[in-house]
Amino acid sequence: MSAAASESRRGALRRLGGWGAAALGAGTLAAAGAATFPARAQTGSGPRLRVETLFDGLDSPWGLAFLPDGRCLVSEKPGTMKLLSPDGRRLLARLSGLPPVVDRGQGGLLDVALDPEFERDPWVYWAYSEAGEGGLAGFGAGSSTAVARGRLQGDRLVDVGVILRQLPRHRGNGHFGCRLVFRPDQTLFVTLGDRQMDSPRAPGREHAQNLASGLGKVLRIRRDGSLPPDNPVIAAPAGVTPVPGLWSWGHRNPQGAALHPGSGELWLVEHGPQGGDELNRVRPGRNYGWPLRSYGCPYGSPVGEACRVGGGRHAPDFEEPVATWVPTSIAPSGLAFHSGRAHPAWRGQAFVTALAGAALWRVELGGSAEAPRELARERLLGDLGERLRALREGPDGHFRLLTDSGRLLRLSAA
């Protein structure tokens, strides 16, 4: 970003004052029940946020989806899917019928999503790391991100089948992505990581920049895994066939994704290396720069701007992120836009869960649909000390959040 933009951001952060890192300093989260935090620690008179633990004892929860009747489906990394009561407080079932997952490192059972026509035909979709042959040369068998679906029948998933496999596979256990987001047109976005094959120390074009590789991509497919006719036409070099379903590329490890409520476009958050986490507006047929550009630095580099990968700035060759986190990564894990239903002041704002950063970030957006920009950001819930894994707006308009420690939280205004 330009020096002017950087200064503008610092100014915005200063103006936010007490909405910063220490804003929620009072109180601690009770093991069960509710805790209330002053959102403005300086005055104690600002909006107050209330955090309730609805459920404790989930096993590394990763994704959540709400059935039309309000019941909550939670995917757990070791490979289980649980169904909770509409109030989130009771375990109703542990679903059977899921295929085995490779629960190692960052891999396992990842996101879960429901078919847009779930009420008519109850398909459930999930992403997971799947073992298989076909690894990169020299790496042998490995795993890759796959997407499967099955019909929910009572507490069973039936008619289970795989609709997408990321290739090539790799034996490493990092950067699988993966979030699943349906568009209203019933096509499905799948966000895929670079499997840690791209290095910021020696940035090349073999993986996330390779149109023929499934690494570091966003794909768009139909519900049965077939390809929609209106995906972008990608101009590929001679002899290169773009990976089927290709929507965008040059991504590192996109682990949060959601549709922007105004434009209907896909947005995502992706992990940077050492710093340089990004919030991106994802446009069809565009290149997001990894590993040739990042506002972050190779691991082990001294903190500063000189070490930024490719100089940091993406334009004019690549798409600029709407927001970045520097110099310290927050490890963004989930993204949601608030509808404003329960919190009118939050309408259209982006919320990002963070793992290493152990907080919820509110990113206020302005500008136009064609040129969105960050106006301000605020770190929320830092006092919980929880690695936050995912968030979705619940049926009541309040956010639900998953923590790595196994909790389902409800965030509301006190």
Ligand SMILES: [Ca+2]
């Ligand atoms: Ca980028």
